[in-house]
Amino acid sequence: MEPVLHAITHRRAIKVFDAATVIPLDLREKVLDAARHAPSSFNTQPYRVYWAESPAEKAAVAKLCLGQAPANSASALVVVVADIGSISATQQAQACWMRKNNFSEEHVCNYERTARIGRLVFAPGPFGIFGAIKKTLFRLVNLCRPMGMPPCSREEIFKWATKSTSLACQNLMIAAEVLGMNTCPMEGFDGRRLLRYLGLSGRQHEVVMVIAIGRKSASYVEQPQWRRPLSATVTVL
Numbered sequence: 738m739e740p741v742l743h744a745i746t747h748r749r750a751i752k753v754f755d756a757a758t759v760i761p762l763d764l765r766e767k768v769l770d771a772a773r774h775a776p777s778s779f780n781t782q783p784y785r786v787y788w789a790e791s792p793a794e795k796a797a798v799a800k801l802c803l804g805q806a807p808a809n810s811a812s813a814l815v816v817v818v819a820d821i822g823s824i825s826a827t828q829q830a831q832a833c834w835m836r837k838n839n840f841s842e843e844h845v846c847n848y849e850r851t852a853r854i855g856r857l858v859f860a861p862g863p864f865g866i867f868g869a870i871k872k873t874l875f876r877l878v879n880l881c882r883p884m885g886m887p888p889c890s891r892e893e894i895f896k897w898a899t900k901s902t903s904l905a906c907q908n909l910m911i912a913a914e915v916l917g918m919n920t921c922p923m924e925g926f927d928g929r930r931l932l933r934y935l936g937l938s939g940r941q942h943e944v945v946m947v948i949a950i951g952r953k954s955a956s957y958v959e960q961p962q963w964r965r966p967l968s969a970t971v972t973v974l
């Protein structure tokens with residue numbers, strides 16, 4: 738089978754990893770690089786990835802993953818954080834990259850203008866007041882014509898960022914599988930304490946997932962995998 742399809746269909750959430758496995762630096766770089774190649778809304782890449790590998794860091798993060806077995810036995814724990822504070826800097830970096838790569842000045846200016854409008858549309862404003870006004874206005878416009886509803890509140894902005902962040906997580910896990918490693922995505926963690934451990938503010942950050950990564954323990958036998966049949970998942974229109 739084609740290697741990526743094989744990795745997608747054979748990936749399992751592994752609960753017990755081999756404690757002796759050390760992830761080589763080049764493999765770490767490859768899976769992290771795969772994560773950042775994921776598509777993201779407006780190419781904003783609104784996330785940051787923290788790799789915990791030293792015994793002390795792993796133990797601290799595993800404890801905040803409520804001591805779950807995959808967290809306790811993994812070779813590394815990857816904390817993937819939605820970062821809505823990074824958007825402006827990312828857009829500036831992209832404009833800079835466009836100029837260096839000979840995009841026309843008109844193209845770059847259009848990009849910068851769209852980015853500025855996007856930031857304005859997304860900004861919830863103090864106490865979310867601006868967001869509430871925007872939402873009412875957008876709803877009124879939407880009564881008259883079809884339109885995409887931009888995120889207005891902080892919660893909606895995090896929901897928006899979580900979509901792109903999750904795609905980066907999946908890329909990372911599939912890349913790990915292709916490279917002979919195993920993973921377990923986890924949402925069983927204390928997000929507030931994890932943010933504090935990483936020195937991040939809850940205003941701009943939210944932990945989306947912690948991914949345990951390593952090599953499956955030789956003694957671990959996974960249960961058979963169950964999925965709903967295609968007919969229960971897909972409606973062909």
Ligand SMILES: Cc1cc2nc3c(=O)[nH]c(=O)nc-3n(C[C@H](O)[C@H](O)[C@H](O)COP(=O)(O)O)c2cc1C
Pocket residue numbers: 748749750751752805807921922923924925926946962963
């Ligand atoms: C968003 C998300 C959160 C998850 N959280 C946990 C978790 O906290 N602990 C855990 O052991 N597995 C967790 N899992 C793994 C699922 O239990 C697992 O993917 C599911 O049972 C299907 O098994 P499979 O991935 O081996 O096919 C999570 C998976 C996802 C996608």
